[in-house]
Amino acid sequence: MTATSAPRPPALEISGLQKSFGKAQIIRGVDLSIGAGERHAIIGPNGAGKSTLFNLITGRFPPSAGAVRLHGQEINGRAPFQINRMGLSRSFQITNIFPRMTVFENVRCSLLWSQGYRYSFWNMVNRSRDLTAGADEILEQINLTARRDLPAGVLSYAEQRALEIGITIAGGANVIMLDEPTAGMSHSETDYIVDLIRKVTENKTLIMVEHDMGVVFGLADRISVLVYGEIIATGHPEEVRSNPKVQEAYLGAALEAEH
Amino acid sequence: MTTQSLTRPPLVTLSGALPWVIATLFLLAMPQIFTSNSALTIMNQMAITIVFALAYNMLLGQGGMLSFGHAVYMGMGGFMCVHVMNYVEDYSLPIPLPVLPVFGGLFGMGVALIVGSFSTRKAGTVFAMISLGVGELIAACSVIVVAFFGGEEGVSGDRTYGLPVFGTEFLHQIEIYYLTVFWLVLSALLMYLFSRTPIGRMANAVRDNPERAEFLGYSARWVRFYSFVASGFFAGIAGGLFAINYEILTEENLNLATSGSILLVTFLGGVGFFFGPIIGAIVFTLLQTVLSLQTEIWQLYLGILFLATVMYFPGGLAGVLMMHALPIRLGKAGLLVVPYLRTLLPAALCILGLAGALEILFHIRHAALGDSEMTLFWVTFDSHAPLPLIAAIVAVAVGFWLARRSAPELAEAWHKANTPDGGAA
Numbered sequence: 001m002t003a004t005s006a007p008r009p010p011a012l013e014i015s016g017l018q019k020s021f022g023k024a025q026i027i028r029g030v031d032l033s034i035g036a037g038e039r040h041a042i043i044g045p046n047g048a049g050k051s052t053l054f055n056l057i058t059g060r061f062p063p064s065a066g067a068v069r070l071h072g073q074e075i076n077g078r079a080p081f082q083i084n085r086m087g088l089s090r091s092f093q094i095t096n097i098f099p100r101m102t103v104f105e106n107v108r109c110s111l112l113w114s115q116g117y118r119y120s121f122w123n124m125v126n127r128s129r130d131l132t133a134g135a136d137e138i139l140e141q142i143n144l145t146a147r148r149d150l151p152a153g154v155l156s157y158a159e160q161r162a163l164e165i166g167i168t169i170a171g172g173a174n175v176i177m178l179d180e181p182t183a184g185m186s187h188s189e190t191d192y193i194v195d196l197i198r199k200v201t202e203n204k205t206l207i208m209v210e211h212d213m214g215v216v217f218g219l220a221d222r223i224s225v226l227v228y229g230e231i232i233a234t235g236h237p238e239e240v241r242s243n244p245k246v247q248e249a250y251l252g253a254a255l256e257a258e259h
Numbered sequence: 260m261t262t263q264s265l266t267r268p269p270l271v272t273l274s275g276a277l278p279w280v281i282a283t284l285f286l287l288a289m290p291q292i293f294t295s296n297s298a299l300t301i302m303n304q305m306a307i308t309i310v311f312a313l314a315y316n317m318l319l320g321q322g323g324m325l326s327f328g329h330a331v332y333m334g335m336g337g338f339m340c341v342h343v344m345n346y347v348e349d350y351s352l353p354i355p356l357p358v359l360p361v362f363g364g365l366f367g368m369g370v371a372l373i374v375g376s377f378s379t380r381k382a383g384t385v386f387a388m389i390s391l392g393v394g395e396l397i398a399a400c401s402v403i404v405v406a407f408f409g410g411e412e413g414v415s416g417d418r419t420y421g422l423p424v425f426g427t428e429f430l431h432q433i434e435i436y437y438l439t440v441f442w443l444v445l446s447a448l449l450m451y452l453f454s455r456t457p458i459g460r461m462a463n464a465v466r467d468n469p470e471r472a473e474f475l476g477y478s479a480r481w482v483r484f485y486s487f488v489a490s491g492f493f494a495g496i497a498g499g500l501f502a503i504n505y506e507i508l509t510e511e512n513l514n515l516a517t518s519g520s521i522l523l524v525t526f527l528g529g530v531g532f533f534f535g536p537i538i539g540a541i542v543f544t545l546l547q548t549v550l551s552l553q554t555e556i557w558q559l560y561l562g563i564l565f566l567a568t569v570m571y572f573p574g575g576l577a578g579v580l581m582m583h584a585l586p587i588r589l590g591k592a593g594l595l596v597v598p599y600l601r602t603l604l605p606a607a608l609c610i611l612g613l614a615g616a617l618e619i620l621f622h623i624r625h626a627a628l629g630d631s632e633m634t635l636f637w638v639t640f641d642s643h644a645p646l647p648l649i650a651a652i653v654a655v656a657v658g659f660w661l662a663r664r665s666a667p668e669l670a671e672a673w674h675k676a677n678t679p680d681g682g683a684a
């Protein structure tokens with residue numbers, strides 16, 4: 001993308017990140033650097049702090065200490081909408097959609113800012129061909145075209161999960177963070193969504209929390225293992241798989257659970 | 260935004276414009292049907308309430324903000340307009356009467372800018388409480404800042420002192436009616452269009468889920484703020500129309516009672532549809548004007564109607580109407596006619612009986628001593644005699660029993676009418 005030969009800063013750079021809720025320290029000093037274009041998975045046992053880490057990166061919570069840089073720019077303390085405008089988009093582990101709006105409108109809303117409409121009160125949304133076509137294209141990709149005009153709140157759980165991903169990718173952010181995108185999906189739905197994720201994150205940075213090891217090893221360029229608020233290993237899938245610490249703390253159990 | 264291809268949808272479509280054209284023609288024709296001055300007064304009142312209720316619903320229905328103090332913006336707009344009216348008179352300013360509501364709108368918007376800057380930070384209870392506090396504050400100011408609010412007697416003006424427009428001096432009620440209708444249609448159209456803009460759509464999104472909206476690049480606070488300011492503008496327009504119609508504004512126009520009644524109007528009509536508040540305003544104004552001439556306890560009926568709406572039809576009257584969209588689309592609305600008649604006629608009997616009993620009791624308690632003659636449903640009788648009360652109670656019981664007996668049939672017909680042929684949807 002960039003024509004200069006200067007080394008690109010990492011898409012995301014986390015240093016010394018900490019977060020406490022009251023006395024409980026949940027994130028206990030995380031350092032992580034994720035290169036532009038990388039697909040990075042974060043794995044770890046329940047309650048390790050994976051979602052909390054996402055919340056810190058995306059501005060949902062302020063960190064207690066440490067720094068987060070997006071494309072080299074420090075983003076600590078910025079509001080989620082400011083971080084989103086810098087090209088970072090996320091999905092939620094617990095479905096987080098606009099239940100009373102139609103499926104189509106859910107997706108269209110996620111296109112508005114990125115297509116430059118901002119707080120405009122002089123454009124009619126239904127007159128923009130780009131918005132309509134863009135939203136319909138996303139619906140096609142997430143297989144929800146048949147549900148287009150239903151209120152999102154009436155969709156089935158799996159459909160809402162697909163919509164959750166659709167809303168996240170619609171704006172064309174170049175850093176995409178997905179929190180357990182396939183949770184609760186059937187095998188075939190998972191396969192489909194993984195293909196979709198692979199396709200839409202082409203040339204983008206993906207950071208993904210996932211419990212399904214098949215998905216993780218199939219998709220990730222690198223993996224970080226978060227245990228009890230600390231990253232105990234980061235590396236290529238094979239390195240992580242054979243790391244004895246990881247085996248002990250998490251993977252052994254997780255891989256067994258797979259079968 | 261960059262590529263505007265040939266396939267861009269047209270600004271005006273037939274199906275989109277039709278309701279507006281019909282509504283406008285209807286409004287223009289109304290004075291031919293209802294010619295009396297009192298009818299015109301009622302219709303003007305209705306139009307003003309519609310504008311105000313639509314403005315209020317920009318907050319409540321579109322933006323998910325529950326305000327207990329929205330009369331402030333209508334009232335401030337109205338006061339401003341009376342003052343402008345008086346300036347026009349005193350200094351012979353070249354401001355024709357028809358543009359006066361613009362001043363109301365701008366002033367309402369100005370006040371909303373100030374209040375919104377801190378009240379829209381949060382939605383929910385915080386917003387509601389701030390609106391209540393500001394409402395109370397401004398109402399209290401109205402007896403302190405006499406120069407603007409005129410103290411207890413308010414401020415009054417004379418609309419006929421401005422420049423004649425096309426030879427019209429606005430001496431006649433009918434001229435005021437057309438002026439009001441012009442502003443009604445224009446404001447309603449603009450508010451409708453606002454709901455189709457990016458900010459209008461995001462108002463819905465923030466209403467549904469403010470947190471997610473923030474992760475899509477929108478500050479929920481700014482989205483609320485813009486809606487609030489726009490709503491203040493249109494409330495101010497309504498205030499301007501009020502000023503033109505009544506030529507006087509008092510504390511009553513911005514106190515909490517007025518704020519409460521616009522909430523009632525809007526909710527009664529239905530917050531979920533754009534046209535809901537319109538229905539609410541029409542029904543409310545009819546109750547307020549026509550029913551209040553018939554009975555002193557009209558507010559009791561209004562209260563019951565409101566309670567019933569909140570408890571059984573939270574979508575309001577518009578919601579009840581729109582519930583029938585699916586049966587109509589399926590071509591099965593006909594199935595409902597007979598069950599409706601069988602249930603609703605007895606229900607009406609029950610309600611009328613109840614109203615009769617209430618009226619009789621009210622008459623017994625409140626009529627002057629020795630005056631026991633009352634007229635109800637075109638029958639004159641002795642309110643202290645047992646027979647009328649017994650008749651009313653029998654009507655309640657019979658109506659209730661009959662309605663209940665046919666309710667299952669209605670429920671079944673309703674289910675059938677909502678099920679497409681060939682299995683469930």
Ligand SMILES: Nc1ncnc2c1ncn2[C@@H]1O[C@H](COP(=O)(O)OP(=O)(O)OP(=O)(O)O)[C@@H](O)[C@H]1O
Nearest residue numbers: 021024026044045046047048049050051052053093
């Ligand atoms: N807002 C909060 N206030 C207090 N404690 C919190 C908060 N959010 C998370 N926690 C705690 O932080 C810990 C980590 O939670 P988190 O949701 O980040 O785990 P996770 O790794 O995403 O787990 P899972 O795999 O179950 O999703 C948990 O013990 C949780 O109770």
Ligand SMILES: [Mg+2]
Nearest residue numbers: 050051052093
């Ligand atoms: Mg989690």
